[in-house]
Amino acid sequence: DVKVTQSSRYLVKRTGEKVFLECVQDMDHENMFWYRQDPGLGLRLIYFSYDVKMKEKGDIPEGYSVSREKKERFSLILESASTNQTSMYLCASSPARGSLGDTQYFGPGTRLTVL
Amino acid sequence: SQQGEEDPQALSIQEGENATMNCSYKTSINNLQWYRQNSGRGLVHLILIRSNEREKHSGRLRVTLDTSKKSSSLLITASRAADTASYFCATVPIPRDDKIIFGKGTRLHILP
Numbered sequence: 541d542v543k544v545t546q547s548s549r550y551l552v553k554r555t556g557e558k559v560f561l562e563c564v565q566d567m568d569h570e571n572m573f574w575y576r577q578d579p580g581l582g583l584r585l586i587y588f589s590y591d592v593k594m595k596e597k598g599d600i601p602e603g604y605s606v607s608r609e610k611k612e613r614f615s616l617i618l619e620s621a622s623t624n625q626t627s628m629y630l631c632a633s634s635p636a637r638g639s640l641g642d643t644q645y646f647g648p649g650t651r652l653t654v655l
Numbered sequence: 656s657q658q659g660e661e662d663p664q665a666l667s668i669q670e671g672e673n674a675t676m677n678c679s680y681k682t683s684i685n686n687l688q689w690y691r692q693n694s695g696r697g698l699v700h701l702i703l704i705r706s707n708e709r710e711k712h713s714g715r716l717r718v719t720l721d722t723s724k725k726s727s728s729l730l731i732t733a734s735r736a737a738d739t740a741s742y743f744c745a746t747v748p749i750p751r752d753d754k755i756i757f758g759k760g761t762r763l764h765i766l767p
Contacts, residue, residue: 544697575757582759583698583743598754630697643688644745644755646697 543567544647546631552653559618561650563631572614573632573644574598574606583630589614621654628652659687659744659758667764674731676761678744679724685747687720688755689729692741701729701742706749731763739765 547562563572573588575598585598587606595606603625607615614633618625628651632644662677678687686705690698704711704720704727711718717730731738741760748756 580759583757585754588754628695632698642686643700643703644698646690646699648697649695651695 544631544633544645546629546647546650548650549648550651550653552655553618553621554655555622557618557621557654559621559652559654561616561618561629561631561652563614563616563633563647564612565614565633565645566612567633567635567645568611569633569645570611570636571634572608573634574604574614574616575630575632576600576627577630577649578627586616621652623654626652626654659746659756661742661744661758661761663761664759665762665764667766668734669766670734670736672734674734674738674763674765676729676742676763678727678729678758680727680744680746681725683749684722685749687718687727687747688745689716689718689727690743690745690757692743692760694740698743734763734765736765736767739763 544565553559574586575583577583584600586604589595589608605617628649630649631647634644659678659680688703689701692698702713702718704718715732720727741762743757743760745755745757
């Protein structure tokens, strides 16, 4: 079974802190994604990556950056956390470029609270 | 950009009854998928139906796709308490822009 893990289930940070959310997948998937999920807004794509060191902006990249130094790991970085970044963050992966529309496998999520 | 929209937003039914959720979308699609999310957890893929398919089954799940109406339905038969979750449809539009677009979900509550 595909396993996608996220470094924390719950995280509390203060405004202005730099925050790292880590995601690791164990199935050699090419594609990885970061979403945030807010009540009434559904899932919104922040960034995604086709390959190591490749990244593409999603629908709401402002205030975020990402890093993909290794194929299995995709990190989401909040350079200076703000209260409006309080949310549930979901990482996902999918097999290969060219099949980006195929099944995505999700991690358990990180609920981030910024005070 | 919101592509899929589920209906209803919330649904409560008695255990053992069938649950039907609908999804409408706006543009032509390559495929449509349904996912389940238990409270506070990640999403789990349930089923994928391609644009040239009309119906697909998986266990107690039945998905239909009507591309002329740009709509899909998810039927869960003989519901169980464990089916309580949010259900999302997700579409891959044509032309493909390499993203799946998720709807806002239907919250399903199975009453004992």
